[in-house]
Amino acid sequence: MEKQKNNDFHLDMITRPRRLRMNPLVRDMVEETALSPKDFIYPMFFCEGEKVRAEVPSMPGIYRQSIDMGLKEIEEALALGVRSVILFGIPDKKDPLGTGSYAPNGIIQRTIAAAKKAFGSDLLVVTDVCLCEYTDHGHCAPVENGVILNDPGVALHCRTALSHVAAGADMVAPSDMMDGRVGAIRETLDEAGFQDIPIMAYSAKYSSAFYGPFRDAADSSPQFGDRRSYQMNPANAEEALREVALDIEEGADIVMVKPALPYLDIIRRVKDTFNMPVAAYNVSGEYSMVKAAARLGWVDNDRVMMESLTAIKRAGASIILTYFAKEAAALLKG
Numbered sequence: 001m002e003k004q005k006n007n008d009f010h011l012d013m014i015t016r017p018r019r020l021r022m023n024p025l026v027r028d029m030v031e032e033t034a035l036s037p038k039d040f041i042y043p044m045f046f047c048e049g050e051k052v053r054a055e056v057p058s059m060p061g062i063y064r065q066s067i068d069m070g071l072k073e074i075e076e077a078l079a080l081g082v083r084s085v086i087l088f089g090i091p092d093k094k095d096p097l098g099t100g101s102y103a104p105n106g107i108i109q110r111t112i113a114a115a116k117k118a119f120g121s122d123l124l125v126v127t128d129v130c131l132c133e134y135t136d137h138g139h140c141a142p143v144e145n146g147v148i149l150n151d152p153g154v155a156l157h158c159r160t161a162l163s164h165v166a167a168g169a170d171m172v173a174p175s176d177m178m179d180g181r182v183g184a185i186r187e188t189l190d191e192a193g194f195q196d197i198p199i200m201a202y203s204a205k206y207s208s209a210f211y212g213p214f215r216d217a218a219d220s221s222p223q224f225g226d227r228r229s230y231q232m233n234p235a236n237a238e239e240a241l242r243e244v245a246l247d248i249e250e251g252a253d254i255v256m257v258k259p260a261l262p263y264l265d266i267i268r269r270v271k272d273t274f275n276m277p278v279a280a281y282n283v284s285g286e287y288s289m290v291k292a293a294a295r296l297g298w299v300d301n302d303r304v305m306m307e308s309l310t311a312i313k314r315a316g317a318s319i320i321l322t323y324f325a326k327e328a329a330a331l332l333k334g
């Protein structure tokens with residue numbers, strides 16, 4: 001007893017993990033996961049008009065903006081070292097077939113063309129391929145008698161993907177979760193001579209409450225029912241591996257897990273099983289929760305942000321789609 005109170009007490013112990021935590025230089029030397037702005041894809045929302053820049057109420061720092069304003073923000077992102085964006089369009093009009101999604105002169109097609117014209121090969125333009133921002137019912141495929149139709153949905157997603165690539169998109173990211181869409185999009189792009197355009201598939205996309213703020217931003221909530229007949233049950237992991245295997249067979253170049261933080265186990269299993277480039281989408285709800293808690297003074301925004309992004313990368317995602325992209329890049333720049 002007497003001895004344990006004494007500061008001179010030494011255990012007879014060879015291994016002391018704390019040796020490698022004693023100062024910043026040695027800590028940095030043994031650091032296993034390093035974030036880089038190159039890892040990030042910045043999601044952006046584009047709407048019609050000029051000089052429009054409206055903050056999404058549930059997503060501080062994120063805007064719905066017109067092309068002119070959005071291009072300025074892309075310039076900021078590039079200056080911070082963020083070299084890739086994923087673009088979402090918000091059309092003025094919606095209809096049952098989401099025709100705005102594949103309109104040659106639609107909001108997203110014009111945004112893609114303007115971004116490529118302004119930034120050329122300095123910017124990797126990825127596009128989200130989905131109908132839900134463009135359909136009046138808010139589902140990701142056409143609907144008949146309350147049933148969400150898979151194959152007609154795939155046909156429209158093929159048209160959408162082709163219209164994005166024709167407008168100049170560097171990569172397409174189908175997020176609809178209809179069966180067979182990756183293969184069909186691959187075939188469509190190849191037939192049109194776009195065999196070199198990669199597909200980043202939202203392969204394991206869960207039916208998640210964490211998309212709430214995005215649906216405010218993109219005005220894309222389903223008007224009836226929910227997405228559980230196409231997006232995955234959060235309780236399932238084996239099924240995620242089957243979904244990823246299918247997308248790889250169909251020609252996906254990058255596979256995505258979404259959301260990110262509640263599904264780190266899925267990210268790790270996908271990485272270990274397939275040895276493919278894995279992307280993870282740090283979704284709107286994950287962002288909004290940090291922003292809300294930080295505003296209340298309950299957590300430190302910057303530290304929680306960096307810890308979250310590091311965790312996603314450590315789990316196996318080398319590509320992170322995140323609304324924090326600019327903020328995190330600014331911190332990494334120091």
Ligand code: PBG
Nearest residue numbers: 130132175210211214283284285
């Ligand atoms: C479109 C799409 C969604 C998200 C990305 N693409 C919404 C959804 O599936 O409801 C969510 C992104 C986010 O929450 O940040 N299908």
